[in-house]
Amino acid sequence: MSRRKIQVILVLACVALVALLSVQLVWLNKAYNAQERAFNHSVQVALTQVSDQLLSKAQKPVTSARPVQQVASNFFVAELNAPVDPTEASKLLQQEFAKRQLQERYEFGLYNSLDDTLMFGQYIAAPQKSVVGGKAPVIRHEQVGAVPVYNLAVVFPGKTSFILKEMEFWWYSTGAVLLVVLFFGYTMIQILREKRLSELKTDFINNLTHELQTPITNIGLASEVLRKRAETLPADRLSRYHDLIHSENERLRAQVERVLQMATMESRELVLRKETVDLHALLQQTGQNLTPRLQQRAGQLRLDLQATHTLIHADGLHVANALYSLLDNAEKYSPQAPEIEVSTRDVEQGILISIRDKGIGIKQEFQKFLFDKFYRVPTGNVHNVKGFGLGLSYVKAIMEAHHGHVSVESAEQQGTCFRLVLPVN
Numbered sequence: 001m002s003r004r005k006i007q008v009i010l011v012l013a014c015v016a017l018v019a020l021l022s023v024q025l026v027w028l029n030k031a032y033n034a035q036e037r038a039f040n041h042s043v044q045v046a047l048t049q050v051s052d053q054l055l056s057k058a059q060k061p062v063t064s065a066r067p068v069q070q071v072a073s074n075f076f077v078a079e080l081n082a083p084v085d086p087t088e089a090s091k092l093l094q095q096e097f098a099k100r101q102l103q104e105r106y107e108f109g110l111y112n113s114l115d116d117t118l119m120f121g122q123y124i125a126a127p128q129k130s131v132v133g134g135k136a137p138v139i140r141h142e143q144v145g146a147v148p149v150y151n152l153a154v155v156f157p158g159k160t161s162f163i164l165k166e167m168e169f170w171w172y173s174t175g176a177v178l179l180v181v182l183f184f185g186y187t188m189i190q191i192l193r194e195k196r197l198s199e200l201k202t203d204f205i206n207n208l209t210h211e212l213q214t215p216i217t218n219i220g221l222a223s224e225v226l227r228k229r230a231e232t233l234p235a236d237r238l239s240r241y242h243d244l245i246h247s248e249n250e251r252l253r254a255q256v257e258r259v260l261q262m263a264t265m266e267s268r269e270l271v272l273r274k275e276t277v278d279l280h281a282l283l284q285q286t287g288q289n290l291t292p293r294l295q296q297r298a299g300q301l302r303l304d305l306q307a308t309h310t311l312i313h314a315d316g317l318h319v320a321n322a323l324y325s326l327l328d329n330a331e332k333y334s335p336q337a338p339e340i341e342v343s344t345r346d347v348e349q350g351i352l353i354s355i356r357d358k359g360i361g362i363k364q365e366f367q368k369f370l371f372d373k374f375y376r377v378p379t380g381n382v383h384n385v386k387g388f389g390l391g392l393s394y395v396k397a398i399m400e401a402h403h404g405h406v407s408v409e410s411a412e413q414q415g416t417c418f419r420l421v422l423p424v425n
C-alpha cells in the first residue's frame with residue numbers, strides 16, 4: 001500500500017470514528033434527558049396525588065392547592081397551606097412513589113407556610129436498600145396557639161446517579177462503541193507497524209544488493225584479468241589479483257553469513273550452546289579482533305575491566321559476536337580517529353559492560369528504534385557508512401536469550417555508550 005493511500009485511509013477512519021462517537025454522545029444525552037423527564041413527571045404526579053389526599057384529609061378544597069413546583073432539578077414543592085399529619089404524609093409519599101417504581105432515596109420536609117421554617121424532616125432510604133425508613137425524623141416544636149399550616153417539599157439527593165443507573169442499555173451500547181474504537185485503533189497501529197517494517201525491508205534489500213554487487217564485480221574483473229592474461233602478468237600483480245579475489249570473497253562470505261544468521265534468529269532456531277565463559281577473556285579477544293582496523297585509522301581501544309565476578313553461563317560465540325557488533329559500530333560511527341573505551345563493573349544483577357565511543361552520536365528521537373531489525377538512523381539519501389541495520393537487533397536478541405539487557409545513552413556529535421547487563425554464575 002502506498003503512503004498516500006494509508007494516509008487517506010487513516011484520515012477517513014478517524015473521521016468515521018469521531019462521527020460514531022459523536023452520534024453515540026448525542027444519543028446518550030437524549031436518553032438522559034428522556035429519562036429525566038420521565039422521572040420528573042412521575043414525581044409530579046405522585047406529589048399531586050399525595051397533596052390531593054392530604055388536602056381532603058384536612059378538609060380543605062382540593063382546588064386550593066397550587067400545582068407541584070420543581071424548584072431545582074431534584075427539588076419539588078407542593079404548596080398545601082393546610083395542617084398536615086407528618087406520619088400520614090410520609091406513608092402516602094412512600095405508597096405513591098412505590099406505585100410509580102420510584103425506588104430512590106429521598107428526603108421530605110414540612111415547612112411552615114407562613115415563615116418557611118422546617119417543622120418536620122425525614123430521610124427515606126431506597127426501598128431495595130436494607131436501611132428501612134432511613135434516619136430518625138427531625139421534629140421541631142411548633143408555635144403554640146395558631147393552627148400551623150404546611151407546605152410539602154421533597155428532595156432526591158441521588159437523582160442523577162439514579163437516572164444514570166436506569167440507562168443500563170445505553171452503557172452497554174457505549175461500551176460496544178468504545179470497543180470498536182479500541183479495536184480499530186489497534187488495527188491501525190498494526191498496519192502502520194507493518195508498513196514501517198516493509199519500508200525498512202525494502203531499504204535493506206536495496207542495501208544488500210548494492211553491498212553484494214561490489215565484491216561480485218571486483219571478483220569478476222580480477223578473474224577476467226587472470227583468465228586472459230595470467231601468463232603475461234608479472235608475479236607481484238598476479239599475487240595482488242589473487243589477494244583481491246580472496247579478500248572480496250571473504251567479504252561476501254561474511255555478509256552472507258550475517259544475513260543468514262539473522263534469518264536463523266527470525267525463525268527462532270537460535271540454539272545456544274551454553275558453557276562457562278570468562279567475560280573479560282572474551283572482551284580481550286574481541287578487542288584484539290578489532291585492533292587491525294583501529295590501527296589503520298590511528299584509533300585506540302582502552303579496556304578498563306574492573307568487575308570481579310566475570311564468569312557467565314553463555315554461548316561464547318554469540319556473546320562475542322554481539323560484543324564485536326558493538327565495537328564495530330563504535331569504530332564505524334567515529335568519523336575521526338576512534339576512541340573506544342570498554343569497561344566492566346559488578347552490579348546487583350550481574351556484570352555491567354559499557355562500550356563508549358566519541359563518535360557521531362545518535363539523536364534522542366531515533367534512539368528508541370535502534371534495536372529494531374533493519375533500522376538505520378536516517379542520513380538523507382547517502383549512507384557513507386555501510387551496514388544492514390542488523391547488528392543491534394542481533395545484540396538485543398542475544399542479550400535477551402541470556403536473560404540480560406541492553407540500553408543506550410547518546411548525545412549527537414558527542415558519542416554513544418551502550419550498556420549490557422548479564423547475569424553472572
Ligand SMILES: Nc1ncnc2c1ncn2[C@@H]1O[C@H](COP(=O)(O)OP(=O)(O)OP(=O)(O)O)[C@@H](O)[C@H]1O
Nearest residue numbers: 329330333361376377387388389390391392393416
Ligand atoms: N556507536 C554508534 N554511534 C552512532 N550511531 C550508531 C552507533 N551504533 C549504532 N548506531 C546507529 O544505529 C543504527 C543501527 O545499528 P546496527 O548496528 O543495528 O546497524 P548497522 O551498523 O547500520 O549495520 P550492521 O551492524 O548490520 O552492519 C546504525 O545504522 C547507526 O545509525
Ligand SMILES: [Mg+2]
Nearest residue numbers: 329387391392
Ligand atoms: Mg552495526
